[in-house]
Amino acid sequence: MTRKATIIGGGVIGGGWAARFLLNGWDVAVFDPDPQAERKINEVLANARRALPSLSDVPMPPEGKLTFADTMAEAVEGSEYVQESVSERIELKHKVYAQLQQANPGILIGSSTSGFKASDLQQGSPAPENIIVAHPFNPVYLLPLSEVSGSPKNTAETVEKTVQIMKDIGMFPLVIRHEIDAFLGNRFLEAVWREALWMLKDGVATTEEIDESIRMGFGLRWGQMGLFETYRIAGGEAGMRHFMAQFGPALKWPWTKLMDVPEFNDELVDLVANQSDAQSGMYGIRELERIRDQNLVGFLRSLKDSNWGAGKVLREHDERRRDAWQASLPAIASGPSADPLVMAHLQVLPGWIDYNGHMTESRYLFAASETCDAFLRLIGADMDYVAGGHSYYTAESHIMHLDEAKLGDRLTGTVQVLGHDEKRLHLFFRIMKGDVAVATVEQMLLHVDMKAGKAVAAPAKILNIVGPIAEAHKGLEKPAAVGRYVGQRKG
Numbered sequence: 173m174t175r176k177a178t179i180i181g182g183g184v185i186g187g188g189w190a191a192r193f194l195l196n197g198w199d200v201a202v203f204d205p206d207p208q209a210e211r212k213i214n215e216v217l218a219n220a221r222r223a224l225p226s227l228s229d230v231p232m233p234p235e236g237k238l239t240f241a242d243t244m245a246e247a248v249e250g251s252e253y254v255q256e257s258v259s260e261r262i263e264l265k266h267k268v269y270a271q272l273q274q275a276n277p278g279i280l281i282g283s284s285t286s287g288f289k290a291s292d293l294q295q296g297s298p299a300p301e302n303i304i305v306a307h308p309f310n311p312v313y314l315l316p317l318s319e320v321s322g323s324p325k326n327t328a329e330t331v332e333k334t335v336q337i338m339k340d341i342g343m344f345p346l347v348i349r350h351e352i353d354a355f356l357g358n359r360f361l362e363a364v365w366r367e368a369l370w371m372l373k374d375g376v377a378t379t380e381e382i383d384e385s386i387r388m389g390f391g392l393r394w395g396q397m398g399l400f401e402t403y404r405i406a407g408g409e410a411g412m413r414h415f416m417a418q419f420g421p422a423l424k425w426p427w428t429k430l431m432d433v434p435e436f437n438d439e440l441v442d443l444v445a446n447q448s449d450a451q452s453g454m455y456g457i458r459e460l461e462r463i464r465d466q467n468l469v470g471f472l473r474s475l476k477d478s479n480w481g482a483g484k485v486l487r488e489h490d491e492r493r494r495d496a497w498q499a500s501l502p503a504i505a506s507g508p509s510a511d512p513l514v515m516a517h518l519q520v521l522p523g524w525i526d527y528n529g530h531m532t533e534s535r536y537l538f539a540a541s542e543t544c545d546a547f548l549r550l551i552g553a554d555m556d557y558v559a560g561g562h563s564y565y566t567a568e569s570h571i572m573h574l575d576e577a578k579l580g581d582r583l584t585g586t587v588q589v590l591g592h593d594e595k596r597l598h599l600f601f602r603i604m605k606g607d608v609a610v611a612t613v614e615q616m617l618l619h620v621d622m623k624a625g626k627a628v629a630a631p632a633k634i635l636n637i638v639g640p641i642a643e644a645h646k647g648l649e650k651p652a653a654v655g656r657y658v659g660q661r662k663g
C-alpha cells in the first residue's frame with residue numbers, strides 16, 4: 173500500500189521534502205495557505221525530477237500522488253507522518269501542532285526547525301512525545317542529512333520510527349544525542365556566516381570573494397571528508413597530534429576572537445543583498461537551483477562510485493530498494509509484458525558538443541554505456557563484483573544515430589533484454605530525448621573471468637535476476653533495429 177506523508181508549509185524546505193517523499197513513491201498532501209504554494213512546489217518538483225533520479229542505479233518507484241489540502245485536518249487524514257516546515261516562529265509552530273494533534277492525536281510530527289530544541293517545540297502540547305526535530309539541509313531532495321533530535325519526552329520508539337522514515341526516503345538520519353540549540357550543522361554554519369558578515373561589513377572582502385574562498389578551497393574538501401579527517405591529513409604522516417601541536421596555539425591568536433555578531437540593520441541587509449545581486453542576479457533562482465543540483469549530482473555520483481560519505485548513503489538506499497524491486501520481479505515476469513527499464517538519466521554537457529553544434533557521436537555510445545553500467549549494477553555485477561575478478565565485457569555493438577541531441581538536453585537510457593544465457597547478455601538500449609529515441613544501441617556482452625581472460629558462466633545470483641527480466645521483456649516487440657548491419661542499399 174502506498175504510504176502517505178503530510179507537509180505543513182510548502183516553501184523552500186516543504187517543497188524539497190514533498191519532492192523527496194514523492195520521488196520515493198510516497199503520496200504527499202500539502203497544506204499551505206499561500207496561494208502561490210502550489211506553483212512553487214511544482215517548480216521545485218520539476219527541478220527535483222531532473223536531479224534525484226540521476227543518483228539512482230535501481231529503477232525509481234512510481235512517483236507518489238501530490239495533493240493540496242484546504243485544511244490541516246484534510247492534509248493529515250490517512251497520513252503516517254507529518255513534516256512541519258512552516259516559518260521559523262515558535263508560536264506559529266505551536267499553533268500548527270495544536271491543530272494537527274486535534275485532528276489526529278497519535279500522528280508523528282517531525283519539525284524542519286533550524287534551531288528550536290524538541291523541548292521548545294513540545295511546550296503546551298497534550299502529546300509532546302509525538303513531536304521531534306528532523307532538520308534537513310537545502311536542497312532536501314538531494315542532501316541526505318536529517319538531524320533527528322528528541323527531548324527526554326520522546327520515547328526510543330518515536331526516535332526509531334523517525335529514523336526509519338528518513339532511511340526509507342534515502343536520507344541519512346543523524347541522531348543528536350544531547351539536546352542543543354541549532355543541533356550540529358547550523359552551529360558551524362552560524363559561525364561561518366557570522367565571520368562572513370563581519371568581513372563584509374568591515375570591507376575586508378566582497379560576497380563574491382568570500383564565496384570564492386570557500387568554493388575554490390576548503391568547501392570542496394568538506395563535502396567529502398568533513399573537518400577532522402581533513403585536518404588529520406593536514407598533520408602529515410604524524411597525523412592529528414602533529415596538526416594539533418602546530419595549529420593549537422592559533423586558538424589564542426586573533427583569528428578566533430570574533431564571537432559577537434554585527435548589528436543587524438538595513439545598512440547590513442543592503443550591503444549583503446546589493447553585492448549578492450551584483451554577483452548572481454543574472455540568474456533566476458530556479459536556474460541557480462538547477463546549476464547547484466547538477467553540480468551536486470556530479471559530486472554525489474563521484475562519492476557513490478568510491479562508496480564514500482554521502483555516496484555510501486546513496487548505495488545503501490539503492491540496496492534497500494533493490495531488494496524490494498527484486499521481490500517484485502516474479503510479479504513483473506508473470507504479467508503480459510514489462511516496459512524497458514529506465515536505467516540512466518543524463519544531460520548533454522558543453523564538452524559533449526562537436527563542431528556541428530550537436531552531441532558528438534561518441535557520446536551516444538557513452539550514454540548507452542552509462543545505461544549498461546547501471547543495468548549491470550542492478551543485476552549484481554557491480555564494482556564489488558568486479559573487484560572479485562569477474563565482469564561483463566562488451567563483445568559487439570551496433571549503434572544507430574536517429575536524431576540530434578543538443579546542449580542541455582535531458583536524456584534517459586533504457587534497457588530491453590533481448591536474450592541471455594549463462595555467458596551472454598543480448599541487450600538493446602534506447603537513448604531517449606523525451607519520447608524520441610535519438611540513438612539505439614544493440615550489444616552483446618560476455619561474462620568474463622578477468623584473471624583467466626576468458627568467458628565463463630555467470631553465477632546463479634546474477635542469472636536469477638536477469639532471468640525474470642528477460643522473461644518479462646519477451647512480451648515486448650522486437651525492435652526493428654535488432655540484427656541490422658551497416659550496408660549500402662542497392663540501386
Ligand SMILES: NC(=O)C1=CN([C@@H]2O[C@H](COP(=O)(O)OP(=O)(O)OC[C@H]3O[C@@H](n4cnc5c(N)ncnc54)[C@H](O)[C@@H]3O)[C@@H](O)[C@H]2O)C=CC1
Nearest residue numbers: 181182183184185204206257258259260284285286308310
Ligand atoms: N531555508 C532553509 O535553508 C532552511 C530552512 N529550514 C527550516 O524550515 C522551515 C521552513 O523554512 P523555509 O521553507 O525556508 O521558509 P519559507 O518562508 O520558504 O516557507 C514557509 C512556508 O510556511 C507557510 N506557512 C506559514 N504559516 C503557515 C500555516 N499556519 N500553515 C501552513 N503553512 C504556513 C508559508 O506560507 C510558507 O510557504 C523553518 O523552520 C526553517 O528554519 C530548515 C533547513 C534549511
Ligand SMILES: C[N+](C)(C)CC(=O)CC(=O)[O-]
Nearest residue numbers: 285286308309310358361
Ligand atoms: C540558514 N538556515 C539556518 C536556515 C540553514 C539551515 O537550517 C540548513 C541549511 O540548509 O543550510
